[in-house]
Amino acid sequence: MNNVKKWFVYLLFAILIVTQLYPLLWLVMYSLKTNEEILGGSFFALPNIPQWHNYADAYTSGSYLKYLGNSVIVTAISLFAVIIFSSMTAYAITRFKWKYGQYVMLLFLLGMMIPLQATLLPLMIIFKNLDLLNTRWSIIIPYTAFALPIAVFILSGFMRSIPTDIEESAFMDGASVYRIFRSIILPISVPPVMTVCILTFINIWNEYIVAATFISSEELKTLPFGVYTFVSQYSVNYGNIGAFLVMGALPVIIFYFILSERITKGMVAGAVKG
Amino acid sequence: MNVLKVPARTIAIFVLPCLILYIGTVFIPILVSFYTAMLDWNGISDAKFVGLANFKTLLFDDPNFWMSVKRTIMYAVFSIIEIPICLLFAILLNRYIRKGNRLVTIYFVPVILSNVILGQLWKTIYNPASMGGMLNGVLIKLGLDSWTHSWLTEPAIAMYAIYFVSLWQYFGYHLLIQFTGVQNIPDEIYEAAKIDGADGFKADRYITFPMVVPIFKISVVLAFIGSLQAFELVMVMTGGGPAHATDTIATHMYNMSFLSQKYGYGSAVATFLVIFCLVITVVINGVFNKIERKVT
Numbered sequence: 001m002n003n004v005k006k007w008f009v010y011l012l013f014a015i016l017i018v019t020q021l022y023p024l025l026w027l028v029m030y031s032l033k034t035n036e037e038i039l040g041g042s043f044f045a046l047p048n049i050p051q052w053h054n055y056a057d058a059y060t061s062g063s064y065l066k067y068l069g070n071s072v073i074v075t076a077i078s079l080f081a082v083i084i085f086s087s088m089t090a091y092a093i094t095r096f097k098w099k100y101g102q103y104v105m106l107l108f109l110l111g112m113m114i115p116l117q118a119t120l121l122p123l124m125i126i127f128k129n130l131d132l133l134n135t136r137w138s139i140i141i142p143y144t145a146f147a148l149p150i151a152v153f154i155l156s157g158f159m160r161s162i163p164t165d166i167e168e169s170a171f172m173d174g175a176s177v178y179r180i181f182r183s184i185i186l187p188i189s190v191p192p193v194m195t196v197c198i199l200t201f202i203n204i205w206n207e208y209i210v211a212a213t214f215i216s217s218e219e220l221k222t223l224p225f226g227v228y229t230f231v232s233q234y235s236v237n238y239g240n241i242g243a244f245l246v247m248g249a250l251p252v253i254i255f256y257f258i259l260s261e262r263i264t265k266g267m268v269a270g271a272v273k274g
Numbered sequence: 275m276n277v278l279k280v281p282a283r284t285i286a287i288f289v290l291p292c293l294i295l296y297i298g299t300v301f302i303p304i305l306v307s308f309y310t311a312m313l314d315w316n317g318i319s320d321a322k323f324v325g326l327a328n329f330k331t332l333l334f335d336d337p338n339f340w341m342s343v344k345r346t347i348m349y350a351v352f353s354i355i356e357i358p359i360c361l362l363f364a365i366l367l368n369r370y371i372r373k374g375n376r377l378v379t380i381y382f383v384p385v386i387l388s389n390v391i392l393g394q395l396w397k398t399i400y401n402p403a404s405m406g407g408m409l410n411g412v413l414i415k416l417g418l419d420s421w422t423h424s425w426l427t428e429p430a431i432a433m434y435a436i437y438f439v440s441l442w443q444y445f446g447y448h449l450l451i452q453f454t455g456v457q458n459i460p461d462e463i464y465e466a467a468k469i470d471g472a473d474g475f476k477a478d479r480y481i482t483f484p485m486v487v488p489i490f491k492i493s494v495v496l497a498f499i500g501s502l503q504a505f506e507l508v509m510v511m512t513g514g515g516p517a518h519a520t521d522t523i524a525t526h527m528y529n530m531s532f533l534s535q536k537y538g539y540g541s542a543v544a545t546f547l548v549i550f551c552l553v554i555t556v557v558i559n560g561v562f563n564k565i566e567r568k569v570t
Contacts, residue, residue, distance in 0.1 A: 016377075085291060089293070096278050114304060115503045122310065146299070148292065205388070208389060252386050260379045264382050
């Protein structure tokens with residue numbers, strides 16, 4: 001291939017790095033500037049003196065750690081519930097002899113097409129009657145339920161490919177299904193479970209509107225909702241807003257930095273199988 | 275293979291907790307929503323049963339609704355136009371760049387961030403220059419003062435500003451999906467084609483394109499469904515304003531339900547959204563089944 005063409009392709013992909021990453025880098029610089037610098041129109045310039053105190057200010061005037069903690073709790077419980085529920089159901093669908101397995105599967109496939117937003121209002125009415133509004137459960141329940149279809153789908157696809165011989169002999173030897181499930185099936189299923197974890201984690205961790213609809217107390221806000229609140233409250237202190245946005249993005253960025261290969265693979269696997 | 279004969283009680287233990295949670299949270303609300311769509315209700319005073327009146331208003335007397343449908347479809351059209359471009363990039367990446375995987379990982383970063391962060395980031399970029407907005411600032415620096423806009427508050431362009439963010443965000447996603455598809459085509463096929471004289475674009479025409487159809491379909495379905503549910507980004511960036519200029523079906527539903535407190539009417543929009551999603555999914559699958567039969 002001639003060199004001009006080659007360099008043209010390189011240039012193209014270099015430009016793409018800039019378009020995809022520069023806005024984020026710009027945000028980091030923004031977060032380290034003074035209000036004067038930001039308003040003064042030095043758009044590409046590095047901050048004169050990095051205003052690290054923007055971060056300190058954002059940290060003290062917001063409740064970053066509280067939001068972060070809430071997100072961790074909500075995401076952890078939801079993830080745990082998704083894994084347990086979906087793996088048990090997937091196992092029952094792929095292995096047990098019963099009439100309704102196919103119908104249960106169909107129900108989950110159908111659920112993939114139902115938009116979460118359409119359930120917000122009825123869920124609010126239901127949660128209000130159950131006194132669940134403004135509790136962690138009001139977001140954990142929908143997060144878990146809406147993550148189930150894809151999880152069941154991925155896990156049952158995998159479990160179908162596990163040979164049945166081991167289970168049959170274990171069954172003959174008198175092991176209970178619970179035992180087989182816990183000691184044989186779950187350990188083999190770790191790779192697809194990881195895929196489910198990654199998909200579910202990204203979705204739940206970033207979710208905003210369910211939290212904003214069902215949660216009102218400052219004590220229970222998750223990170224995206226907290227970031228939103230902070231930005232609308234401190235809308236004149238640009239540096240602080242930038243700092244809080246960066247802090248809001250940081251956990252996922254760190255997570256992605258460590259596990260990027262796994263995350264991209266998991267998300268494609270989720271997309272392809274869904 | 276379904277081989278294990280277990281008592282009904284065991285099946286119940288394995289399936290019921292999951293199923294109850296799932297049906298209770300996904301399907302029951304949809305049914306409730308079908309019912310509340312037939313009420314005139316603000317959530318506080320007594321509900322009045324009005325039959326299909328809400329749907330009648332929705333379909334015949336709510337210009338904002340049809341505009342929101344149009345915007346939702348436009349959202350999908352733009353998202354889908356992006357996919358062939360991603361495919362092109364994926365082919366180039368696979369052919370000319372050695373560590374293509376690494377690059378895609380970089381392009382993927384916006385995909386994993388919350389809509390709240392991205393929405394707020396782009397709001398600051400779109401800000402007027404006097405508030406430190408980068409886009410307008412750059413235009414002024416380039417001497418293109420007349421091109422500056424208040425991107426998110428001018429009704430004529432606000433929606434395009436949002437489409438752009440969405441395309442920017444999902445570029446890496448579709449690129450990665452297409453790239454995976456292109457990578458999975460075995461090299462031997464290209465080598466064989468080369469011997470037969472098919473090279474470069476010709477090879478793409480007869481090998482790459484037909485072989486990525488299934489993956490292409492996945493991207494299209496995802497883009498379509500994602501657009502129909504276009505919601506969070508709009509809520510964060512404009513909330514559907516100014517004056518409904520950026521409402522999509524989902525934000526129209528949300529604003530009607532939660533801001534205007536028209537529970538019945540909002541439910542009617544939600545019902546429409548659910549049916550719309552189901553119909554579109556069936557249609558896309560049908561279209562692609564036809565295409566797949568044609569190319570294979």
